[in-house]
Amino acid sequence: MFLTASNTAIIGPIARGLGWVMDKLYYLIYSLLGIHGGAIAIAIMLFTIVIYMALLPLTFKQQKFAMLQRKMQPEMKAIQDKYKNKRDTASMQAMQEETQALYDKYGVSPMGSCIQLVIQLPILYALYGVFNNIPAYLSSVKSIFTNVATGIFKTSGFESVMSKLVITAHLSNIDFKAGDSAAIKNHIIDVLYKLPNSGWNTLQNDFPKLSSQIETAHRQLSQVNYFGVLNISDTPWSQMMSGIHGAGAGLFIAALLIPIVAYLSQYFNMKLTPQSDNGNDAAARQMKTMNFMMPLITFFISFTTPVGLSLYWIAGAVIRSIQQIVLNKHFEKIDLNDIIEKNKEKAAKKAEKRGIKRANMYQYGNMSTRNLSRSANISQDKADQLNKAREASSKARKGSMTSKANLVKDFNERNTKK
Numbered sequence: 001m002f003l004t005a006s007n008t009a010i011i012g013p014i015a016r017g018l019g020w021v022m023d024k025l026y027y028l029i030y031s032l033l034g035i036h037g038g039a040i041a042i043a044i045m046l047f048t049i050v051i052y053m054a055l056l057p058l059t060f061k062q063q064k065f066a067m068l069q070r071k072m073q074p075e076m077k078a079i080q081d082k083y084k085n086k087r088d089t090a091s092m093q094a095m096q097e098e099t100q101a102l103y104d105k106y107g108v109s110p111m112g113s114c115i116q117l118v119i120q121l122p123i124l125y126a127l128y129g130v131f132n133n134i135p136a137y138l139s140s141v142k143s144i145f146t147n148v149a150t151g152i153f154k155t156s157g158f159e160s161v162m163s164k165l166v167i168t169a170h171l172s173n174i175d176f177k178a179g180d181s182a183a184i185k186n187h188i189i190d191v192l193y194k195l196p197n198s199g200w201n202t203l204q205n206d207f208p209k210l211s212s213q214i215e216t217a218h219r220q221l222s223q224v225n226y227f228g229v230l231n232i233s234d235t236p237w238s239q240m241m242s243g244i245h246g247a248g249a250g251l252f253i254a255a256l257l258i259p260i261v262a263y264l265s266q267y268f269n270m271k272l273t274p275q276s277d278n279g280n281d282a283a284a285r286q287m288k289t290m291n292f293m294m295p296l297i298t299f300f301i302s303f304t305t306p307v308g309l310s311l312y313w314i315a316g317a318v319i320r321s322i323q324q325i326v327l328n329k330h331f332e333k334i335d336l337n338d339i340i341e342k343n344k345e346k347a348a349k350k351a352e353k354r355g356i357k358r359a360n361m362y363q364y365g366n367m368s369t370r371n372l373s374r375s376a377n378i379s380q381d382k383a384d385q386l387n388k389a390r391e392a393s394s395k396a397r398k399g400s401m402t403s404k405a406n407l408v409k410d411f412n413e414r415n416t417k418k
Contacts, residue, residue, distance in 0.1 A: 014123060015126035015129045015130055018127060019138060020137075021050065022137065022138055023137065023138045025043040025047055026039055026138055026140055026141070026224070027140055030224060038227045039223065040138075040232055041227035041232055044308055044312055048312050048316050051316075055119070055120070056323065058119065059320075059323060064331070068107065069106070072102060076099070076102060079095060079099055079102065082095075127312055128306075128309055131308035131309045132233065132305075132306050133233075135190075135193050141224065141225070144217050144220045145221075147213050147217070148192060148210060148217045149189050151209075151210045152188050152207060152210065158176070158207075161206045161207070162187075163176060165195065165203065168195060168199040169195050169196075170194060170234070171190060171191060175187075192217070192221075193221075193233060196231065196239075196242055196247070198242075200214065200218045229251050230255060230307050231307065232307040235305060236255040236302060236303050236310070237303040237304055239254075240256060258307055258310045258311075259302035261314055262298050262310050262314050263298055263299035264295075265314045265317035265318055266317050267295040269317045270291040272325065273324060298313060
């Protein structure tokens with residue numbers, strides 16, 4: 001049932017919470033400010049501002065991490081080059097320790113840049129549900145359809161009429177004979193909310209006794225659910241097809257502009273985001289590819305998602321761009337050396353908890369590439385000495401103490417396996 005809010009473990013509570021906030025914003029705009037046209041579209045934009053302002057501390061931290069990661073790239077590459085093609089245990093352990101020390105020195109985490117994405121994904125999925133089915137979450141909008149749905153439900157033979165309108169509303173799998181009266185009325189509201197203007201004309205012809213109620217509901221819906229000529233609950237592609245089949249060129253152009261503006265806003269936002277200076281680095285190349293692909297993905301997805309969700313993406317890209325401009329100016333004034341010095345103190349405490357002496361922590365933090373290379377060679381020398389000792393032991397003269405020790409070792413290993 002479309003009108004039923006999501007009950008999934010994670011998305012459900014988030015969607016209901018977002019729907020509650022949206023309902024309050026809609027009521028503020030529609031009732032208190034006296035703004036009727038496009039009230040839900042305006043609520044979505046205000047809602048986007050609320051979301052991104054709440055995420056601003058996370059955005060700041062992520063940008064700070066990204067800046068420090070770019071700063072540490074030369075040192076990270078030096079460590080990777082030192083241990084290139086070295087797969088012995090001693091070298092791998094030394095590389096891990098030096099890499100962790102470098103992360104501690106700059107105060108960053110390998111997973112730090114993923115936190116914001118992990119937080120935003122459930123919000124995005126929840127928003128899709130809210131924008132795709134606004135009456136399920138906004139009681140103020142659902143009330144627009146209540147009288148009409150009740151009148152249709154009481155009309156004999158309404159099932160066949162509504163089943164035909166399901167196709168017009170681009171819905172499927174709705175059975176108007178299944179469930180109790182409340183469930184069936186919810187199905188009717190699902191269809192009414194998704195109907196294009198032509199569908200409302202058909203509705204009036206099929207239910208002439210409800211003409212006045214239908215006209216009132218349609219007028220109220222047009223005031224709150226339309227962004228210009230666009231139905232924010234419908235997809236741009238569907239409305240483009242309606243434009244081709246008689247709704248007019250204006251609807252086609254307006255629907256086509258939504259994916260285009262979504263692409264451009266994402267593209268310019270990506271351009272404002274600082275990029276790694278190391279063009280030869282694999283991660284930098286991957287990031288450039290993502291920055292090129294993400295706006296294109298947004299462009300194509302925007303054709304098949306509700307206009308309301310695209311408005312959220314567009315508003316979000318604009319807000320992120322403004323935030324990025326402010327953050328870029330802020331980070332230009334930051335002294336990275338001060339941050340690194342403070343992080344060294346924190347890194348030393350972390351190192352002590354891991355059982356590493358404070359002096360060694362400072363050594364890793366300040367170690368030059370030459371010193372790091374020397375450390376790697378020492379580790380490799382120890383590994384080579386150990387291998388030579390094992391090889392000499394295996395070739396011990398029969399009857400010697402070494403050969404007897406080997407026999408005892410073999411005996412113990414066989415018993416351990418048993």
